[in-house]
Amino acid sequence: MRIELERVTNTFGEGPTARTVLRDVTLTLTERRIGVIGHNGSGKSTFLRLLNALVLPTSGRVRIDGLDTSRDAKELRRRIGFLFTDPDAQIIMPTVAEDVAFGLRRSGLARPEIDRRVRELLVRFRLDGHADHPAHLLSGGQKQLLALASVLITEPLALVMDEPTTLLDLRNAAMIGRVVAGLDETVLLATHHLDLLDGFERVLVFHEGRVVADAAPDVAIAAYRELMSGEP
Amino acid sequence: MRTTALGLFRPGDSAVHRMGAGSKLLILLVLGVTSVLTQHWWWVSAALVTGTLAGYRAAGFGVRVWWTQVRPLWFLLAFTAVAQLLTTGWQRAVGVSGSIVVLVSVAALVTLTTPTAALVDTVVRLAGPLAPLHVDPERVGLFLMVGIRCVPLVADLARQVREAQIARRATTSTRAFVVPMVVRSLREADALGEALVARGVDD
Numbered sequence: 001m002r003i004e005l006e007r008v009t010n011t012f013g014e015g016p017t018a019r020t021v022l023r024d025v026t027l028t029l030t031e032r033r034i035g036v037i038g039h040n041g042s043g044k045s046t047f048l049r050l051l052n053a054l055v056l057p058t059s060g061r062v063r064i065d066g067l068d069t070s071r072d073a074k075e076l077r078r079r080i081g082f083l084f085t086d087p088d089a090q091i092i093m094p095t096v097a098e099d100v101a102f103g104l105r106r107s108g109l110a111r112p113e114i115d116r117r118v119r120e121l122l123v124r125f126r127l128d129g130h131a132d133h134p135a136h137l138l139s140g141g142q143k144q145l146l147a148l149a150s151v152l153i154t155e156p157l158a159l160v161m162d163e164p165t166t167l168l169d170l171r172n173a174a175m176i177g178r179v180v181a182g183l184d185e186t187v188l189l190a191t192h193h194l195d196l197l198d199g200f201e202r203v204l205v206f207h208e209g210r211v212v213a214d215a216a217p218d219v220a221i222a223a224y225r226e227l228m229s230g231e232p
Numbered sequence: 233m234r235t236t237a238l239g240l241f242r243p244g245d246s247a248v249h250r251m252g253a254g255s256k257l258l259i260l261l262v263l264g265v266t267s268v269l270t271q272h273w274w275w276v277s278a279a280l281v282t283g284t285l286a287g288y289r290a291a292g293f294g295v296r297v298w299w300t301q302v303r304p305l306w307f308l309l310a311f312t313a314v315a316q317l318l319t320t321g322w323q324r325a326v327g328v329s330g331s332i333v334v335l336v337s338v339a340a341l342v343t344l345t346t347p348t349a350a351l352v353d354t355v356v357r358l359a360g361p362l363a364p365l366h367v368d369p370e371r372v373g374l375f376l377m378v379g380i381r382c383v384p385l386v387a388d389l390a391r392q393v394r395e396a397q398i399a400r401r402a403t404t405s406t407r408a409f410v411v412p413m414v415v416r417s418l419r420e421a422d423a424l425g426e427a428l429v430a431r432g433v434d435d
Binding site: 052054074077078081082084086088089090091092093094095098101102103105106132134136150151154 | 240241242243347348349370377378380381384385388420423424426427428429430431432
């Protein structure tokens with residue numbers, strides 16, 4: 001997968017309250033494991049939302065495998081799944097199995113095939129014992145696994161994850177990390193749990209809307225720590 | 233502990249579970265109309281409440297499950313009953329309160345015994361003839377889905393805001409409840425909308 005950002009700037013609001021969250025970002029990404037780090041408000045989430053066309057650039061262009069997010073949002077969302085920080089916001093159906101099946105509602109697949117795929121994913125994420133349970137009663141870690149299963153059911157080529165472990169304890173964060181490490185899909189992961197980036201090929205450090213470091217994890221994380229040590 | 237007022241689907245093999253979603257919605261409609269039209273005959277409402285309880289029994293649920301569905305309404309029921317008692321008499325109080333109990337109980341029995349996907353599919357099918365009038369049946373189904381989803385979401389928000397109110401010793405302030413509740417509900421609505429778009433719902 002080839003992700004290209006050309007001079008992308010994003011500004012929210014107008015007049016004196018306008019806030020620029022991304023400034024003139026130009027990048028080409030082709031790696032299968034890309035980490036995104038930076039403090040809160042540095043532009044990470046906006047950058048990730050651009051990739052799924054949840055946000056469009058105020059100026060500049062975002063292209064993925066040649067598709068422009070401003071024109072081809074529908075096709076891009078089929079190719080790129082998005083995992084939010086708060087799984088509660090992502091869970092739509094009342095029960096676990098129904099929520100996973102939701103993504104295939106308009107797929108045209110026969111019911112038995114949908115059920116088979118749902119079962120397969122629930123077993124893979126050890127949620128099969130909860131298939132008919134209310135989704136909002138799962139633990140935080142299980143909810144994030146459910147959200148991930150609900151994205152994977154549509155077989156995206158890439159997964160964009162916006163701090164999926166921020167609301168989780170260390171045990172569940174590590175568990176999500178192991179699941180992410182085992183995924184076949186291209187992964188773009190924004191996180192404050194820096195150990196999740198072990199084995200990643202490339203890490204981007206965002207600061208005040210710009211990419212201030214772009215390197216292998218150890219180099220980028222060192223740059224990030226140095227940046228933070230200078231903050232008040 | 234998170235709560236839910238609306239009955240979430242509980243798998244089962246009873247006759248009520250096996251009944252088609254369309255038939256259940258039709259029964260709900262007929263009972264709804266009947267209970268509204270006959271609420272001045274107290275014995276009809278009483279009979280319908282008894283019938284509804286029998287429906288719960290037939291679905292394999294006890295009185296406790298039924299009570300869980302009705303309990304959140306106790307204030308409304310008490311208020312309605314007292315108001316009717318003072319203005320029109322006990323027969324009307326039983327009739328009106330009974331019809332509310334019947335409607336809520338049967339609606340909950342439908343959702344308790346029918347997978348949401350089956351309910352939504354039925355509603356989408358029923359809304360099919362409206363397509364020439366530029367009504368998107370899938371969108372009608374989506375409204376139902378989001379409505380069902382929002383019940384536990386809003387209940388949980390209300391619990392969190394209430395807890396914050398208690399923690400800040402502002403239990404008597406209506407504003408301390410309403411303002412954060414509205415702000416957080418709007419935020420949650422925004423997040424849910426974004427999630428629906430991310431999952432390709434609006435494509």
